[in-house]
Amino acid sequence: MLTRFILIQTSHAGNVGGAARAMKVMGFDELVLVAPRWPNVLRREETIQRASGAIDVLDKARVVDTLDEALEGISHLCATAMTPRDFGPPTRAPREHFATLAAEPPAGVAFLFGSERFGMRNEDVYRCHVALSIPTAPGFGSLNLAAAVQLLAYDWRQALGGFAVQPAVAERPVADAAAVAGMLTHLEQALVAVDFLDPAAPKKLMPRLQQMFNRAAPTEEEVHILRGVAKAMLQTAARAKG
Structure with a gap:
């Protein structure tokens, strides 16, 4: 029109x-x-x-x-x-x-x-x-x-129908299950290294973290950040014990 x-x-x-x-x-x-x-x-x-x-x-x-x-x-x-x-x-x-x-x-x-x-x-x-x-x-x-x-x-x-609201930032892809699983394994190693997680008595910590990240649906970038945190924890623990 x-x-x-x-x-x-x-x-x-x-x-x-x-x-x-x-x-x-x-x-x-x-x-x-x-x-x-x-x-x-x-x-x-x-x-x-x-x-x-x-x-x-x-x-x-x-x-x-x-x-x-x-x-x-x-x-x-x-x-x-x-x-x-x-x-x-x-x-x-x-x-x-x-x-x-x-x-x-x-x-x-x-x-x-x-x-x-x-x-x-x-x-x-x-x-x-x-x-x-x-x-x-x-x-x-x-x-x-x-x-x-x-x-x-x-x-x-x-x-006339309006326009869709434009997102502030472009949506980023959600990390796939394999990426989340790798991040959890890395995080588990870091938690053991800093004595937060006892591998002999892990209780339900990792399953709970798994469910938390499933709900959060982290992006690939967020998974990389968390793996960076886990890497830094492992390095700090290694220096403290060395």
Whole structure:
């Protein structure tokens, strides 16, 4: 589905870069600027700095003179307006509306954001099918433009299925049974060497350690670490007895 973010008469270059970054982290790259304050806003230093890695979104972005030019291929328009307009579209919270929208997706969806100075004009809001109002603390609903883009991009991505959480580190393979058995044999020798384990009366120590490591499912790297510990114990015991 085509998803487009449209910034109308944007006055701060940094917000354009911030919006591009917000879009990219949610997997969107269709950005159109309607009559921005700076005609060269996509190449301004502040824009590029705030984009922080989303230069490809800026490279693809378009600058047009009118809203009509920005709406090609779009069949569902979402205004972002905190204040409901008389005779305007219904006002809904983003998640509520997105759940309905994702169930019967249109060919193209556009999110319209007005100027930082005066918001969206009535005539632009009237063209939209819905006015999205981000729930905020009563008495203070002022959101930075790029922050508003981020919130809507996140909620829309979630409605479309979202992304899997990325693990902090790549998962490492679990050591196989032979590696764990070799490590236990090595550890048993070390425990005997430091007089922790009496080979004449071992009781149930090693079976218990076996079950503990089975539950822990150590990785190959962790097995190597434990074998290093066992090796150091054996070397220390040998020096003490030598």
